[in-house]
Every structure is written in C-alpha cells, then in structure tokens.
Amino acid sequence: MAEPKLSVRNLGKTFISDRGTTVALEGVDLDIGDNEFVGLVGTSGCGKSTLLSIAAGLETQSEGEIRIDGADITGPGLDRGVVFQSYTLLPWLTAEQNVEFALRASGRSSAEAASIARDHMRLVGLTGFEKAYPAELSGGMKQRVAIARALSYRPKMLLMDEPFGALDALTRHHMQELLTGIWEQHRLTVLFITHDVEEAVYLSDRVAVMTNRPGRIKKIVPIDLPRPRRYTMAASPEFQALHREVMDAIRSESLAAAGFAEALE
Amino acid sequence: MRKQKGLARLFALGGRIRAVEFLGIAVAVFAVLGLLWFATTAAGLVRPLFLPSPGQVLSRLGELWASGQLLADMGISIYRITLGFLISTVIALPIGILIGSYRGWEAAIEPFVDFIRYMPVVAFVPLTILWTGTGDAQKFLIIFIGTFFQQVLLVMDNVKSVPRDFINLGRTLEMPEWRILKGIVLPSALPAIWDSLRISLGWAWTWLVVAELVAATSGLGYRITTAQRFFQTDLIFGYLLILGILGLATDQAMKYLGRRLFRYLEVR
Numbered sequence: 001m002a003e004p005k006l007s008v009r010n011l012g013k014t015f016i017s018d019r020g021t022t023v024a025l026e027g028v029d030l031d032i033g034d035n036e037f038v039g040l041v042g043t044s045g046c047g048k049s050t051l052l053s054i055a056a057g058l059e060t061q062s063e064g065e066i067r068i069d070g071a072d073i074t075g076p077g078l079d080r081g082v083v084f085q086s087y088t089l090l091p092w093l094t095a096e097q098n099v100e101f102a103l104r105a106s107g108r109s110s111a112e113a114a115s116i117a118r119d120h121m122r123l124v125g126l127t128g129f130e131k132a133y134p135a136e137l138s139g140g141m142k143q144r145v146a147i148a149r150a151l152s153y154r155p156k157m158l159l160m161d162e163p164f165g166a167l168d169a170l171t172r173h174h175m176q177e178l179l180t181g182i183w184e185q186h187r188l189t190v191l192f193i194t195h196d197v198e199e200a201v202y203l204s205d206r207v208a209v210m211t212n213r214p215g216r217i218k219k220i221v222p223i224d225l226p227r228p229r230r231y232t233m234a235a236s237p238e239f240q241a242l243h244r245e246v247m248d249a250i251r252s253e254s255l256a257a258a259g260f261a262e263a264l265e
Numbered sequence: 266m267r268k269q270k271g272l273a274r275l276f277a278l279g280g281r282i283r284a285v286e287f288l289g290i291a292v293a294v295f296a297v298l299g300l301l302w303f304a305t306t307a308a309g310l311v312r313p314l315f316l317p318s319p320g321q322v323l324s325r326l327g328e329l330w331a332s333g334q335l336l337a338d339m340g341i342s343i344y345r346i347t348l349g350f351l352i353s354t355v356i357a358l359p360i361g362i363l364i365g366s367y368r369g370w371e372a373a374i375e376p377f378v379d380f381i382r383y384m385p386v387v388a389f390v391p392l393t394i395l396w397t398g399t400g401d402a403q404k405f406l407i408i409f410i411g412t413f414f415q416q417v418l419l420v421m422d423n424v425k426s427v428p429r430d431f432i433n434l435g436r437t438l439e440m441p442e443w444r445i446l447k448g449i450v451l452p453s454a455l456p457a458i459w460d461s462l463r464i465s466l467g468w469a470w471t472w473l474v475v476a477e478l479v480a481a482t483s484g485l486g487y488r489i490t491t492a493q494r495f496f497q498t499d500l501i502f503g504y505l506l507i508l509g510i511l512g513l514a515t516d517q518a519m520k521y522l523g524r525r526l527f528r529y530l531e532v533r
Contacts, residue, residue, distance in 0.1 A: 056433075056437060057436075057437075058433050058436060058437070075436075076433075076436040076437045076439065077437075077439055078437075078438065078439050080437065081437070082433070082434075082437045084430045084433070084434070086428060086430050088428070088430045088431060088433075088434045090431070090449065090452070090453065091453070091529055091530060092452050092453075092455075092527075092529050101448075102438055105435075105438040105439070105440050105444075106438065106439075133529040134529075135529060135530055135531060135532050136532055153438075
C-alpha cells in the first residue's frame with residue numbers, strides 16, 4: 001500500500017474526570033489510503049466517535065500517533081472536513097450562506113465563496129433551496145447542506161460522525177446513494193462512523209469493526225463489491241455474505257455491551 | 266393519538282389552539298373580571314374606600330390625564346426604567362457572555378453574582394438612599410441591583426446552551442477563538458438572550474415601583490404612596506392598572522420585536 005492518507009498507530013485515549021477514569025480507546029491501529037472510503041462500525045459507547053474527534057483534532061490522544069499525510073495531527077484544520085451527526089447548520093444563515101460561511105473562514109473572497117457555494121448546492125441536489133433557512137429544511141436536506149459545506153473548501157479528507165443516524169430509514173437510503181454518487185465521481189478519503197452495518201458495507205471500500213470499550217480495531221473487512229454501487233446490490237449474495245461477516249464480528253460485542261451475552265450466546 | 270373534537274382539544278395535554286381562540290379566551294377573562302368588579306361595587310357590597318367602582322377609577326384617571334399629572338408621572342417612571350434597565354443590560358451582557366464562554370471566568374464571577382442575587386433587593390433601599398440620596402440615581406441603582414445580577418446569570422446560561430458542535434465547527438474551520446465567539450456563539454445565543462432581557466425587563470418594573478414607593482418625589486410609585494395618605498383608593502387602583510398595562514405593553518413589544526429579529530427560526 002502506498003503512503004496512507006490517515007495513519008493511526010497504537011492510539012489510546014483515557015478520559016480522567018472527577019468521577020474516575022475511562023479508557024475509551026486502546027491500541028488502535030488503522031490506515032486509510034488515499035481516496036479510500038473506510039466505514040468504522042461499533043456498538044454505541046465503544047469509542048468510535050472519540051477516534052473521529054481525535055482525527056478531527058477536537059480531542060487529543062493520551063498515547064500513540066495519528067498522522068495525516070505523514071504529519072502529526074495537533075489540532076483541528078481545514079485539511080479535514082467534519083460532518084457532525086447534529087447538523088450544525090447555523091440557523092441565522094440560509095443554506096447557501098452556511099456553505100459560504102465555511103468558505104469565507106477558509107480565506108476565499110466573497111465572490112469566489114458565492115460561486116463555489118452555488119456549485120456545491122447543486123452537487124447535493126439542493127438547487128432551489130439556496131435561500132432557505134435551516135428551520136425550513138428537512139433533516140436530510142440539512143445534512144446535505146452540511147456535506148456540501150464540508151466538501152466546499154476541499155479538505156484532504158472527510159470525517160463523518162454518524163451523519164445519517166438521526167434520519168428516517170428512507171431518507172437515510174437516499175443519502176447513502178447521494179454520498180456514494182458524489183464519492184464515486186469526485187474520489188475523496190473518507191472515514192465514516194456508523195452503527196448501521198448495512199450502511200457501512202454499502203458505502204465502504206473497507207469496514208473496520210471496533211470492540212467494546214476500550215475500543216480497538218477487531219477486524220477489517222474488505223468490501224470488494226463493484227462500483228458504481230446501486231441500492232439493489234443489498235439483495236445480492238455477495239453483499240449478504242459481507243454483511244454477515246461484519247455482523248458476526250460486531251454481534252458478540254453488541255451482545256456483551258447490552259448485557260445479553262449469556263442469554264443469547 | 267386520540268382525536269379531540271371541538272373545544273375539548275383546548276383543554277387536552279399538548280392540544281392545539283388557534284390565535285383567535287387564544288385572544289378570545291384572554292379577552293373574555295378580562296371582561297368577566299371587569300364585570301365582576303363592576304357588579305360588586307354597583308351592588309354596594311364593598312365600601313368605595315376599599316374597592317372603588319370602575320367608573321370612579323376611570324374618571325380619576327381622566328382627571329389626572331387632563332391635568333397632565335398622569336403623563337408627567339408616567340414620563341418620569343418610564344425615563345427611570347429605561348435608563349436603569351439600559352445601564353444594567355449594557356454591563357450585564359459582556360459579563361454574562363464572558364462567564365458563559367470561559368469556565369475560568371465563570372469560577373471567578375458566578376458564585377459571587379449568585380450570592381448577591383439572593384440578597385433581597387428591598388434590603389438595599391436604605392443603603393442606596395444613604396449612598397445616593399433620593400434622586401434618580403437611587404432609582405437607577407435599585408433597578409440595577411434588582412436586574413443586573415439576574416441578567417448576568419440568565420445570559421450566562423443562554424451562552425452555555427450554544428451547542429458544543431457549533432463551537433467545534435468553528436474549530437474545524439480554523440477560526441480564531443474570538444471569531445468563533447463573535448461569529449458563532451453570540452449570534453447563536455442571541456434569540457435566547459433577547460428572551461432573557463424581556464423577562465428581566467418585567468422584573469425591572471417591580472424594582473422601579475419599589476424604589477418610588479419608599480423614597481421619591483415623583484413617578485407612578487410615588488403618586489401611589491401619597492394617594493394612600495389621602496385615602497384616594499381610586500387613584501391607587503388606576504395607577505396599578507396603568508402599571509399593568511405598561512408592563513404588558515413592553516413585554517408584548519419585546520416579543521413582537523423578537524419575532525421580527527429572529528424570523529429565521531420560524532418555519533414559513
């Protein structure tokens with residue numbers, strides 16, 4: 001493999017608070033190649049969001065190394081675009097202004113920002129909604145604006161923290177199709193966090209499964225399904241087999257996490 | 266969900282109401298209470314010294330209006346509350362924003378503000394008279410003491426409720442701290458801050474009248490004290506009504522302005 005875009009080595013994170021210490025991550029190793037789409041699945045509370053926060057530079061690791069293009073990540077930066085589960089659209093700005101806001105922060109002139117924002121609204125299929133305020137948009141639309149915003153300033157990689165977790169099943173499927181469509185055309189390095197195994201398999205080149213807390217990478221499943229991907233693939237035997245493989249890896253973790261271990265195993 | 270027929274939906278948990286129904290009920294309650302007041306006095310059930318009739322109160326107010334007394338009293342009181350409230354707000358805003366944004370400043374300031382907040386404002390009246398006499402400055406001071414400390418804590422809470430991910434968004438865009446504060450935190454907290462100011466303005470009315478009742482030579486509160494001395498119960502009632510109307514009017518004006526300013530929060 002060529003030089004990875006994101007490289008994580010022996011990463012650990014321990015939270016120390018007045019109530020005690022929690023080991024969220026321990027010995028995490030993960031490489032994400034250039035233009036690779038990696039899905040990270042795990043049970044809730046396994047530390048997958050913590051890993052993303054560290055990659056985003058919003059948290060610092062307690063031990064180990066994390067690098068982007070070979071350089072240590074020491075803080076947040078415009079080289080990584082983050083899409084949060086909570087849409088984080090600024091409510092006093094219109095959809096388009098939300099995209100422009102990020103572009104202006106990244107140093108673009110207002111004319112340039114306006115034209116890039118318009119293009120990205122089109123990219124996520126929101127032409128006609130440029131002047132709408134977030135309160136007027138559905139959850140799926142808001143997240144499309146957030147994706148447009150994160151893509152607009154051309155980060156080296158996209159970090160997505162359960163971006164479709166709050167959406168209803170149908171909208172989620174549409175969003176997944178939209179995201180693969182964009183990814184297949186534009187090629188980006190993506191770390192995508194989810195607890196939805198089907199979503200991870202459908203979107204990813206590789207799916208990494210995390211253990212329960214303290215989170216480690218338990219297994220990495222290469223998803224060698226052809227692209228472009230279509231939602232009809234979910235019914236194919238190849239898809240089912242991969243789904244099964246990831247599910248088997250995560251199932252024992254989730255049973256243990258939910259206290260079902262003895263009852264169901 | 267159970268379907269509520271007719272008016273039952275008005276008294277069901279989480280039920281809906283139309284604007285015109287809301288207004289209708291509100292006005293009806295005022296009308297019923299007014300009518301009860303009228304009936305009680307017309308039937309001679311209570312001596313006018315304790316409860317004057319609506320007619321007496323209105324004619325007294327008419328007299329005071331004609332003589333210019335009412336307008337002068339209202340003018341001075343409105344002047345005092347405007348200035349007192351503005352002074353308090355202008356100082357409370359930056360401090361509330363500061364301690365809502367930085368935990369260190371919160372630790373330094375919040376416990377002290379909380380401590381003073383629990384001191385009854387009325388107990389400050391003698392001290393403020395000692396310090397500043399019985400002029401307007403003392404009224405400003407009482408309004409300030411009664412409003413400022415509450416405002417600081419309210420604004421602090423408003424700023425703290427800004428979603429953490431909003432701040433994280435600013436960080437991922439490499440915005441400097443002060444720009445995150447100015448460009449994200451403040452605009453995000455503004456609608457809630459506006460509401461806090463509206464609520465504290467209501468309290469400011471109370472402190473104004475308290476200050477005017479105890480030591481003043483003018484204003485709505487002062488007129489009420491002198492009326493008591495001369496058994497002018499109708500004037501007391503009239504001025505209480507005026508105070509109620511002024512309070513309600515400012516509150517509604519603030520609400521209306523807020524809806525105009527923060528229109529983006531409403532689904533069109």
